[in-house]
Structures are given as structure tokens and as C-alpha cells.
Amino acid sequence: GQQLNQSPQSMFIQEGEDVSMNCTSSSIFNTWLWYKQDPGEGPVLLIALYKAGELTSNGRLTAQFGITRKDSFLNISASIPSDVGIYFCAGMNSGGYQKVTFGTGTKLQVIP
Amino acid sequence: DAGVIQSPRHEVTEMGQEVTLRCKPISGHDYLFWYRQTMMRGLELLIYFNNNVPIDDSGMPEDRFSAKMPNASFSTLKIQPSEPRDSAVYFCASSLGSGGLYFGAGTRLSVL
Numbered sequence: 001g002q003q004l005n006q007s008p009q010s011m012f013i014q015e016g017e018d019v020s021m022n023c024t025s026s027s028i029f030n031t032w033l034w035y036k037q038d039p040g041e042g043p044v045l046l047i048a049l050y051k052a053g054e055l056t057s058n059g060r061l062t063a064q065f066g067i068t069r070k071d072s073f074l075n076i077s078a079s080i081p082s083d084v085g086i087y088f089c090a091g092m093n094s095g096g097y098q099k100v101t102f103g104t105g106t107k108l109q110v111i112p
Numbered sequence: 113d114a115g116v117i118q119s120p121r122h123e124v125t126e127m128g129q130e131v132t133l134r135c136k137p138i139s140g141h142d143y144l145f146w147y148r149q150t151m152m153r154g155l156e157l158l159i160y161f162n163n164n165v166p167i168d169d170s171g172m173p174e175d176r177f178s179a180k181m182p183n184a185s186f187s188t189l190k191i192q193p194s195e196p197r198d199s200a201v202y203f204c205a206s207s208l209g210s211g212g213l214y215f216g217a218g219t220r221l222s223v224l
Contacts, residue, residue, distance in 0.1 A: 033212045042116075042203050042215030043155075050210075088155070092210070099168060100145070100213060102155040 004103035006089055012109045019076040021106045023089030031092040032065050032072040033100070036085045043088055047074070079110050114138075116216035118204050124222045130192040133219045135204030136185055145213060146179055146189050147203040155203075161187065173198075194223045 006023045013019055023032070031050050035043035047058050049065035049072060056063055062075045072089055089103040117136040125131055137144045145160040159169040164181045172179070176195070181187040191198055201220050205213040 031210065035215075040217075042205075042218050045212040045214060048212040090213075099160070100157065104154055 004089060004091055004101055006087075006103040006106050008106060009104070010107040010109070012111060013079055015079060015081060015110050015112050017079055019079055019083070019108060020073065021075075021087060021108075022071060022073045023091075023103045024071045025091055025101075026070075028069040029091030029093055029101075030069070032063070033090040033092065034061075034063050034072070034074050035088040035090065037088065037105075038085045046087075076108075079108075081110050081112055084108060084110050116204055116206055116214055118202075118216035118219050120219060121217065122220045122222075124224065125194055126224050127195055128193045129223075130190065131194045131198075131221060131223075133189040133202050133204075133221070135187045135189070135216060137187070137204070137206030138208075138214055139185065141206035141208045141214075142184075143207045143209075143213075144181060144187050145205040145207075146187070147205060147215075149201045149203060149218070158189070191221075194221075196223045199223050 004025050033048050034046045036046055037043040047056050047063040052065055052069050053067050054065040060077045064073045086105045086107050088105050090100050092100045119134045142163050146158040148156045158171045159179045160167055161181045177191055179189045199222050201218045203215050203218045205215045207213045
């Protein structure tokens with residue numbers, strides 16, 4: 001079946017630093033999604049990407065849909081303490097029906 | 113918009129008991145998903161519905177698990193009988209067409 005690998009698995013950064021994380025797949029997706037999960041809550045949708053090569057921003061977050069359609073990247077600029085959490089990528093193929101595959105997650109810790 | 117609403121938020125039960133988890137999707141969304149999250153396996157898709165019809169239940173662990181969606185605004189996930197290995201956080205999510213999934217806050221289930 002499809003597998004999504006995220007890297008890094010975890011990272012510690014200083015407040016103010018930029019963050020980069022990525023997600024790779026063994027197969028192609030038509031849509032890439034990025035989520036953030038805070039402790040005790042459900043994942044919250046951050047950015048959705050629908051086209052290969054697409055670059056989309058949401059505030060300090062920027063995500064890209066890889067040109068091969070097998071990967072995606074998320075960047076966070078000027079990190080702040082509330083960026084702490086687990087970031088998940090998800091790949092989706094739709095063709096009448098949807099099925100979403102989630103990555104393994106990147107745990108982000110921000111040191112004030 | 114109230115978002116996806118799940119109940120209860122926490123459930124503690126004894127092995128062998130029946131457990132029913134409830135979900136109200138976002139109004140107007142035509143897809144509903146049930147996920148399970150554990151440290152070991154991450155987010156696993158259990159089943160999803162389109163327009164109240166179950167489309168793919170291949171992720172349901174075994175016959176002890178069942179899910180229903182009697183109408184567009186309500187779904188249940190039932191475990192009967194429950195076992196300690198069912199302990200996890202269960203998430204309901206909904207989406208509109210090919211849009212991203214919107215998750216509820218989850219139900220944390222502990223089976224003793």
C-alpha cells in the first residue's frame with residue numbers, strides 16, 4: 001500500500017528560526033495536505049495543495065507540491081512558541097471517492 | 113461553523129463492554145471518515161462514508177467494530193465487545209468533495 005515518510009521525525013529549534021520538513025511517497029498523489037496537531041486535539045488543516053509545482057502560503061507557513069507528485073515540503077518562517085506540535089502531511093487521490101494517507105508526523109519543539 | 117463534533121471526549125470502560133462513539137460532521141460535507149490514532153501506528157483510516165453510504169471499511173480491525181451513518185448529520189462507531197488493545201484516540205473527520213479533511217477533537221478511549 002501507499003506509505004508516506006516524513007522527515008525529520010522530531011526537531012528542536014530556537015524561537016525565530018525557520019523550519020523545513022518534508023514528506024515523500026512511494027506513489028503519486030493528486031492532492032497534498034498539511035496538518036498540525038496540538039496535544040489533546042484533532043489535526044487542524046493548515047494548507048491544501050492541488051497541483052504539481054504549486055506553492056501556497058498561509059501566514060508564516062509555505063508548502064509546496066513536488067513536481068514529481070511524490071513529495072511535498074512545509075516551511076515555517078520565524079518560528080514562535082505556539083508553533084509547537086506535531087505536523088502531519090497527507091496525500092490524497094480523488095476520483096469519485098477519496099482516501100487519505102497520513103504521514104508519520106514531525107514533532108516540533110520551539111525553545112523560547 | 114461549529115466544526116466536527118465528537119462525543120464523548122473521554123471514555124473509560126471495562127473489557128467486554130460495548131462502546132459507542134458519536135460524530136456530527138460539518139453541515140453540508142458529503143464525506144465522513146473515522147480514524148484511530150495510536151503512538152505505534154499513527155493515524156489509521158478505519159472507514160469512510162460518502163453521502164451516508166460506507167465506501168471503504170477495509171481499515172476496520174475486525175468484526176467487533178461497526179460504523180453507521182443513518183443521516184447526513186450523524187455517525188456512530190461501535191465496538192462490541194471492547195478489548196484493551198482498542199485503547200486509542202478515535203477521530204471523526206468530514207470533507208466536502210475533494211477538499212481537505214476537517215477533524216473533530218477526538219474521543220480518547222481507555223479499555224481496562
